[in-house]
Amino acid sequence: xxxxxxRVAALWQQVDAISPTALVSGIDALAAERPAEDAVALFxxxxxxxTAGLESAAEPLYRAALASKGLDPYRQARASIQLGSTLRLLxxxxxxxxxxxxxxxxxTEAGYGTALYDETRAVLALTYLLQGRATExxxxxxxxxxxxxxxxxxxxxxxxxxxxKSTALVSSWS
Numbered sequence: 403x404x405x406x407x408x409r410v411a412a413l414w415q416q417v418d419a420i421s422p423t424a425l426v427s428g429i430d431a432l433a434a435e436r437p438a439e440d441a442v443a444l445f446x447x448x449x450x451x452x453t454a455g456l457e458s459a460a461e462p463l464y465r466a467a468l469a470s471k472g473l474d475p476y477r478q479a480r481a482s483i484q485l486g487s488t489l490r491l492l493x494x495x496x497x498x499x500x501x502x503x504x505x506x507x508x509x510t511e512a513g514y515g516t517a518l519y520d521e522t523r524a525v526l527a528l529t530y531l532l533q534g535r536a537t538e539x540x541x542x543x544x545x546x547x548x549x550x551x552x553x554x555x556x557x558x559x560x561x562x563x564x565x566x567k568s569t570a571l572v573s574s575w576s
Contacts, residue, residue, distance in 0.1 A: 403442075406435060410446055422454030435482070441472030445481050457488045463490065477506060479518040483525050489528050502526040520546050541566040 413428045420428070429450035433443035449464035464485035467473055473481060484503040489498035505522050506513050523546040530539035541562040548559035 406420065409441075417453065424454075425467060426450045426454050426456070429498065434496050439466075439468045439470060441470040442477065443478055448481070449484065452484055457491050460488055461485065470566050471515050475508075475515055476517050476552055479508075479522065482508075483522055486522075486529065490525075490532060495529055498529045499526065502529065508566060510528070545568065 410429070410432055413425070413432065414445050426447075429446050433440070434571060444463050444467035448460045448467060451457070451460035451463065462483050468481050468485070469476065481507075482501055486498045486502040486505070489501065491496075498518035502514075502522055502525060506526070509516055509519050523542055527539040527542045527546075530536070530542065544562035545559055548555050548562070551558060
């Protein structure tokens with residue numbers, strides 16, 4: 403598997419130099435070396451299609467990879483984020499929101515880790531924007547940014563939470 407993953411990574415390093423069609427066919431050729439239900443191969447196939455702008459073709463592959471329960475937490479988070487983004491691009495905003503808020507809940511599970519936590523929140527904010535929920539999106543982004551600021555961390559986080567509360571929005575992401 404390690405050699406296979408190295409070859410996949412090498413192909414991804416060429417993403418800017420090859421056509422989307424070459425990327426998809428290259429990843430498909432590598433994925434064909436793995437069992438049909440291999441979660442990582444399904445994930446890579448979804449990523450290639452997403453990168454090629456084939457969101458509708460990526461969606462079932464992301465779903466199959468996630469349903470297999472065979473992804474490590476990092477890839478599982480990536481698959482959730484990328485499927486959430488794909489659903490947003492396909493105009494399925496409620497599904498995108500549901501998937502991303504479910505991913506945020508995973509971060510509270512013991513031992514899950516926090517890899518891509520901020521990224522999950524950023525993609526959810528984009529979904530909120532398209533849903534017409536600009537205040538909630540802005541507060542989510544500010545709350546995500548606050549821990550990374552060199553100063554005013556608590557003030558920014560508290561202000562974002564207060565604005566959210568004062569606008570009577572109910573948050574599922576805090």
